[in-house]
Amino acid sequence: DTGVSQNPRHKITKRGQNVTFRCDPISEHNRLYWYRQTLGQGPEFLTYFQNEAQLEKSRLLSDRFSAERPKGSFSTLEIQRTEQGDSAMYLCASGPLWGGGEKLFFGSGTQLSVL
Amino acid sequence: GENVEQHPSTLSVQEGDSAVIKCTYSDSASNYFPWYKQELGKGPQLIIDIRSNVGEKKDQRIAVTLNKTAKHFSLHITETQPEDSAVYFCAALWGNDMRFGAGTRLTVKP
Numbered sequence: 076d077t078g079v080s081q082n083p084r085h086k087i088t089k090r091g092q093n094v095t096f097r098c099d100p101i102s103e104h105n106r107l108y109w110y111r112q113t114l115g116q117g118p119e120f121l122t123y124f125q126n127e128a129q130l131e132k133s134r135l136l137s138d139r140f141s142a143e144r145p146k147g148s149f150s151t152l153e154i155q156r157t158e159q160g161d162s163a164m165y166l167c168a169s170g171p172l173w174g175g176g177e178k179l180f181f182g183s184g185t186q187l188s189v190l
Numbered sequence: 191g192e193n194v195e196q197h198p199s200t201l202s203v204q205e206g207d208s209a210v211i212k213c214t215y216s217d218s219a220s221n222y223f224p225w226y227k228q229e230l231g232k233g234p235q236l237i238i239d240i241r242s243n244v245g246e247k248k249d250q251r252i253a254v255t256l257n258k259t260a261k262h263f264s265l266h267i268t269e270t271q272p273e274d275s276a277v278y279f280c281a282a283l284w285g286n287d288m289r290f291g292a293g294t295r296l297t298v299k300p
Contacts, residue, residue, distance in 0.1 A: 079233070108288075117194075117279045117290025118234065131286050166233050176283045177222050181233030 079182035081167050087188045088157055095153045096185045100169030107150050108179065109142055110166040111135065118166055118181075124150060125172070157189045192217040192284035196291025203270050204299050211294045213280035214262040222283035223256060225265045227276045228293070234279055238265070270298045 080099040088094050100107050105126050110118035121140070123131040126147040136142075139157075144150040154161055164186050168179040193216040203209050215223075221242035226234035240247045240254045240263065247254050251270075256263040267274055275298045280291045 115292065117196075117281070117293050118288075120287045120289070123286045133287070168233075175222075176286045176288060177224070177239065179224075179236065179288060181226075181235070183231065183233045 079167055079169050079180055081165075081182035081185050083185060084183065085186045085188075087190065089190050090157060090159060092157055093153065093155045094157060094187065095151055096165055096167075096187075098150045098152070098167030098169075098182060100148070100150070100167070101180060102148075103171065104169035104180075105147070105172035106170040106174070106176075107144055108168040108170075109150070109152050110168065110181075112164040112166055112184070113162075121152075154187075157187075159189050162187055162189045192220055192282050192287070192289040194280060194282050194289045194291045196280050196294060198294060199292065200295045200297075202297045202299065205270060205272060207270055209265075209267045209270055209274070209296055209298075211265045211278055211280070211296070212262060213264070213282075213291050214260075215282040215289075216261065217282070217284055218258075218261065220282040220284050223254070223263050224281050224283075224288075225252075225254060226279045226281065226290075228279065229276045237278075267296075270296075272298050272300050274298050 107124040109121040112118045124144040139155045164184040166184045168181045196213045224239035228234045253266045
């Protein structure tokens with residue numbers, strides 16, 4: 076197991092375009108999280124899945140953002156009609172079910188630049 | 191909701207010295223406090239954590255102390271090495287939502 080994998084590592088897009096990121100969690104982990112990190116700040120929670128169920132969404136997650144985890148394994152995060160303010164690092168994390176909200180393992184993130 | 195404040199924002203120490211980073215949190219219901227290290231181009235990596243029923247935890251050169259009454263916790267790194275240079279984040283678990291501090295950029299000068 077190589078840990079949490081995120082693709083792509085970098086994405087440059089024009090304002091108004093749609094983008095989709097993928098996260099492959101550690102295989103035995105039931106919990107999956109998406110976070111957003113801007114320069115000089117800590118990660119901010121976006122959404123949480125337990126298996127395929129999306130159990131929690133932050134108010135930061137506007138209607139333009141949607142996340143899925145269709146089979147309880149990998150997850151995708153889509154941003155529609157991107158805006159310059161969406162530029163950030165998007166981090167995925169996973170954790171074992173027994174850990175509650177603890178023991179999160181992060182991927183290396185997808186750096187999004189909206190021009 | 192939970193609010194986590196972290197200081198200092200930058201810290202520079204000489205190799206071999208100790209480094210201390212402090213965090214405060216607002217919600218007394220939080221009961222899990224991890225510390226993450228983030229190197230350039232990588233995601234945060236869990237380095238140590240503590241639960242609210244414990245006052246101190248140590249793992250080799252790093253230790254974390256928790257004062258639940260005062261709602262603050264600290265990371266202590268002893269005998270610092272250049273490879274300790276990174277951004278360190280504290281966090282507090284609030285429900286399923288891990289709230290992070292703004293980070294401390296630690297530089298260890300050889």
